[in-house]
Each structure stands twice: as C-alpha cells, then as structure tokens.
Amino acid sequence: MDLKVGRYIVGVTNQNKLLFPKAGISKIDLIEYYLAMAEHIIPYTKDRPVTMHRFPDGIGGKSFYQKEASDYFPDWLDTVKVPKEDGEIEMVMINKKASLTYLANQGCITPHIWLSKKDKIDYPDKLVFDLDPSDNDFNVVIQAAKDFRKLLEDELDLKTFIMTTGSKGLHIIVPIIRNKNFDEVREFASGVCKIIANDKPDDYTTEIRKDKRKGRLFLDYMRNSYAQTSVMPYAVRALEGAPVATPLFWKELQGKMNAQRYTLSNIQKRIENEENPWENYYKSRKSLSKPMQILEKMLNR
C-alpha cells in the first residue's frame, strides 16, 4: 500500500502488524500518529541527525539502533554526513512529514535527535539534563526538576523547558546560542549537576556506574556530548501503552503528573485543548558565556 504524503509517495508494508500487541496498536496506527503530529514535531527535529530505534517485530521483538542511512532509503529522505571518531557517517534528518512516515514504516518507533544541527555540527543549540529515577518515584523527579529550574533560571539567567520522557523521568532542555562546543557545554552541564547533587547528596547522584547510585536519582549530563542524542519531542516509546515524550508547562509538574501521563492514544486531545507549552522555545536561546562565569564562581566557593 502506498501513502501520498505531501509530494512524496511512501510505501507501507505490513500495515496491520501489531507493534504494541496488548494495546492493539498496529504499524499503520503509528504512521497515522506521526502524520497527525508532524507539524508539532518537525520544528524540533529539522536539520538534526537522527538515531533510529527500530522494532521491526514490535515492542516484544528484537530491536536495534541505526545511525547510518540504509542504501535503500529513498533519495528524497534528507541526510547529512557527519564526522565520527573513525571516519564519517551519513545520517537521516526528519525535515518533512514524509520522513516521519517512512521511518515509522521501517519500524522506527522512537527517533532520537542530536543536540546540534547540520550547519554547525560541533555547536549544540541546547543542553539536556536527563533526570532518570532508579525506581518509579516521580515525586523525586519533580523535585529535582524544580531544583534545576531554580539554579538555571534564577542563578544562571537561562530559560528552561520541560518534557516527560515517556519512560520514567523528565528532560530539562535549555536552548542556547551556538557559541560553545560540545566539550564546553558538557563541562557546564557537569558543573550544574554537581552543584545540585552536592546540595542533596542523599537524593541525587552523578555517578555513571549503576552500582554506585544506591537508589538515588541519576543526574545525567553526559547527553551533552558530541554525537549523543535525546528522545525526540512527541516520540512514541516502545513500552506498554505507547507512552509519548510530552512537552509540559512548568505549572503541570505536580500532583498526578508522571512520565507516562500522555500516550499515542490520548495526546491528540491535549494538543487540541492546550496551548503549546514550548511556544517560545526558539526565542529563548541564550549564550552560555555569562552562566559559565557565574557557575565557575559557585563551584569555587
């Protein structure tokens, strides 16, 4: 079966294959979801390399990550060649509606996107703080998010945006002007996390090794490195019930909110009824130059 998406014909294979067997969600359901959400997604994915997390046999089957665009991908799918440690890799970008459709047909349930864009690949235009609980205690995640917001906005004069991951935690995203490279940005992110963790060492940790976290909330600043990715806004997660990574208003971060509050099945109603929580996302970019100086002083006290 072929779908016409804009000016492109996208072939759809195995449209009735159940990708989420319990929820009864088929491949064509996933494709229709991404078609409906495309206009809300593409502003955040345009010109960014994508890592595909593919599940050709559904969430119960074998999955794999794919970075290199396959030879058989169509010419109209935009790609970019980016340097890697040993050579070069040609990666897909989600720049149009048909791209989302094509990737969904490939069994890519969850696209992950770079923090930088193709025209300045070594300079991220955002920071991501990944708050990942070891258990499912979302209250700890909410408190941590508020601690981050206080430091980032009140002390460091940056703007923050919040998103459920659709899995267990939250992402805090800080839009920045592209005048610092990944090493500089990661160093800054590391400092931020260490200040937060030092303030509440029983609640938070920046330990990479799982066995050293001892039940504490992991503050992951390592996302802010070259060629690292974070889950795409409104991406479907390959978990029971098809939860969706969802941008939120800060004021929503309380009470019964949790990381899987929104799913493929109920997100559309939210989109229809709510304003865009990230309305001012791209207007909010700030330079890290001054925040870096302030952070340096805080770390040396």
Place this chain on the structure above:
DNA sequence: GATAGAT
C-alpha cells in the same frame, strides 16, 4: 525491514 543467496 530489506536484500542476497540458497533451495
């Protein structure tokens, strides 16, 4: 999921 090679 798509393809090449084997039956």
Place this chain on the structure above:
DNA sequence: ATCTATCAACGCGCA
C-alpha cells in the same frame, strides 16, 4: 516462489 541468514551505534569515563 519461498525460505534463511545477515545487517542495521557510538562517545565518554574509568578500571
């Protein structure tokens, strides 16, 4: 014509 095997990531920290 059908089946089967094969392939599809990588950067960083640290032991």
Place this chain on the structure above:
DNA sequence: TGCGCG
C-alpha cells in the same frame, strides 16, 4: 584497551 552506560 575494554567495559558500563544511556
């Protein structure tokens, strides 16, 4: 150099 990690 190789493993753990996301």
